[in-house]
Amino acid sequence: METGYRGIPIPTIKRFPSYLRLLEGYREEGMEMISATTLAEELGLKPIQVRKDISCTGIEGKPKVGFSVTKLIEAIVRTLGWDNATDAIVIGAGHLGSALARYEGFESYGLKIVAAFDVDSQKWGTWLGNVPVYPLDKLQLYVEEHHVNIGVLAVPADHAQETAELLMKSGIVAIWNFAPKDLKLPPHVVVQRTDLATSFAVLSAKVKQKIQKKELSIEIDEW
Amino acid sequence: METGYRGIPIPTIKRFPSYLRLLEGYREEGMEMISATTLAEELGLKPIQVRKDISCTGIEGKPKVGFSVTKLIEAIVRTLGWDNATDAIVIGAGHLGSALARYEGFESYGLKIVAAFDVDSQKWGTWLGNVPVYPLDKLQLYVEEHHVNIGVLAVPADHAQETAELLMKSGIVAIWNFAPKDLKLPPHVVVQRTDLATSFAVLSAKVKQKIQKKELSIEIDEW
DNA sequence: TAGATTGTTAATCGATTAACAATC
């Protein structure tokens, strides 16, 4: 059985934004060509890994010279799908939802927050930066009328599941979940978590491991 | 040459918080035993993976019955190092820093935000929930006096590197970096990113892949 | 040219998954 197209590895996808930030800096400095070797050094990666990652974009480099900075940027942006701007809504206008709605960096990812929704009537009609806050009841209608694709979920954990289901029913394609809750949704909905607990778990584990290593003696780090 | 202790796999660490949330729900319901099979089903994982993960905590189960809910919770919490509360400070009292300082969920991870710091003199002396905001100049002294271990970095990207170096010099052990910037720090400092761009990149790629697959027909994704 | 860098093919490494005996 032929499964065919396998897709770009998730770890590679995760490194792309770092490449992009670095490359945009180089572009601003007027640099035209960049080698995988330099990118690797700058990001603490191995050159071979950077080359492998870049090869996923389909772009070609010149031996001894490297890659065109602008072409590489374009290729990565295209590979991530960040060249087509997508409208998104934020659900939950609490502290986190508010910070997300106001965040200006999303533009460069092709993400545009067009509205926020909340159950709290006191927030209706207010603005989070340039983003208006509407009643949650208006969500379904808004999504249908404005063809919103992405829902940014920033509600409390105990309302995450039901809100996600509402988003799904409204026709949202993908959910970016900031609530500390694992959603159970049918596989046709794309869900991506940004879970503080998960991130902090890795930090904690690294700290703990470092302490353990130091106790068991062994080597030293310089600097 | 014997390298010895290898540590718990990062993917396992990342799944632990999901197990914990689920288990705490079961504990509240008064459930005493739980099987890996049930946990797996609830989280959309394979039973074998859950068993492997659990085995990393060192806890033992009973065939046909499962694991003690409370013992499993304790074991995971201990494995993550969440049983020892750690003091942390937030640097940058903008929208994101403010949301982080006010977030109450950190308690259950053994993380306590004790202060925030900002360059903006207008913010000095104000409070983010229960967290006071101090001048950035006071950071070094504060860290030394209060033995703060963790710095939560929520400053703009163009100040992230220098602020991280300040934290390092002040004696901070680990940095939780929310700035969209890759930090260059010596290996003895533990750094963990929570990068919106990275998370959104995965979301974008999944959406794009799904569209492509739908065109080519065929099946689904994980995560 | 010589040397650095690309791109491909193969080897390695680590995590996931499968198989199955042990056990309550």
Place this chain on the structure above:
DNA sequence: TAGATTGTTAATCGATTAACAATC
């Protein structure tokens, strides 16, 4: 007991890394 579940050992899978020919 029979059947479900654990825990271990081996197989598989995917990503990283190594090796090296091609090339500007």
